[in-house]
Amino acid sequence: MRTVLCRLMTAEGFDCRQAACGAEAVAALEAETFPLVLSDFHMPALDGAELLRIVQQRWPQTAVVIITAVSDVNLAVRCLDGGALDYLTKPFSTEEVRARVLQALEKRRLMLDNAAHRAHLESRVAQQSRKYEELFLASLQSLAEALEIKDSYTWGHSTRVSRYAMAVARELHAPLELMDQLELGSRLHDIGKIGVRESVLNKEGPLTDAEYAHVMEHPVIGWRLLAPLLRDMPVALAVVRSHHERFDGHGTPDRLAGNDIPLAARITAVADSFDAMTSGRPYRDGMAVDDAMAELRRCAGTQFDPQCVDAFERALLTKAIPRPDWRVQRQVTLKIVA
Known part of the structure; x- marks a missing residue:
């Protein structure tokens, strides 16, 4: 399944890496930056939910799409609440995977753009606040100097x-x-x-x-x-x-x-x-x-x-x-x- 997904994403122009389990995925993320992780849910030692938690905590700018054979609404809600951008159930078509991956990457781009915009606005607000504070303190100092006159x-x-x-x-x-x-x-x-x-x-x-x-x-x-x-x-x-x-x-x-x-x-x-x-x-x-x-x-x-x-x-x-x-x-x- 990993090989099939890797070939599909490579054909779409993506550079892909494979990991046999959650621990290998964490090691790969520590060594390299990835915009997207496609992860199975049921894996030995480190399942998809725990991998999702680690990715959200350590690499919050990496999008995660969970793939599983279990068609369970509660499981889907749990993953989405945990920060996954999408959820796929097996079996799935290649067109569906392609569409979900592109959609997840677009969501990621919008989230990063919004974060950058928010950071820019916060910076502008902080700059304005500093200016107002400087003017305020200068006014108080002028008042003190007026007293000394x-x-x-x-x-x-x-x-x-x-x-x-x-x-x-x-x-x-x-x-x-x-x-x-x-x-x-x-x-x-x-x-x-x-x-x-x-x-x-x-x-x-x-x-x-x-x-x-x-x-x-x-x-x-x-x-x-x-x-x-x-x-x-x-x-x-x-x-x-x-x-x-x-x-x-x-x-x-x-x-x-x-x-x-x-x-x-x-x-x-x-x-x-x-x-x-x-x-x-x-x-x-x-x-x-x-x-x-x-x-x-x-x-x-x-x-x-x-x-x-x-x-x-x-x-x-x-x-x-x-x-x-x-x-x-x-x-x-x-x-x-x-």
Whole structure:
């Protein structure tokens, strides 16, 4: 029967291979690519159903037509449900075999074309999604930069904090997913200050208790502003809301403590404080880098996560974090404002 089928298909222009059993067929498929398998159902060791399952699992682009002497509707349904493109019962005519084989190959071609078309559409959708995401993130960054324009002395603050936070995260071997969201969250961590009065934000001198309380509303304001936009970025949202929490539990707004504070927020808290200390203000000069680092170490375990402080210091020593100079920052800011 195999010889007859092989001669028939060869006469139709096909290049055919024979296998005496299912195991030989699997070996042949491992060695060569075949668009179509004509398989008997009842075979020793590996029957047609098991061969069909293996082909579907390992070579899904290979079409299978099952041939058997058993005229059983349930068996036919079982094979078709298993992925066979057609089912032939013996005896059959050569014309029937020819027609069924050509039909199966045409089905295979249509399936491959549809899969390729679907993959192309998915690729286009993914490209469009990436473009929209890039535009969205660029808009958020522009919003953060617009906020900094309100206070020329903090120009570039969010960019520096993000750069410091990423260096600390690398020192801590943070997972890539966290780092992607940390970069965005640290850039937007002060976005809530858009709701802080400019008279308070730009005040020359210490804040009153009431003014300080007003400023410290910005984590929740920022979180509320971004929550509808960053539903799929919980880490970034956590940075915005929790970057003023303290390791000892006396922070704001939720009085979280220790590891209950999200890691990305603990990292940003260190980076944010360091930049605040080393940046010049209208009423004071920026702190020296060594003094700022000493202050971070002093507050490790109370205000800051000690591991994040240690990672920050390692990044500073290896120059993964550049030593800032508030005088240079002020000169650049004045040039931009001018």
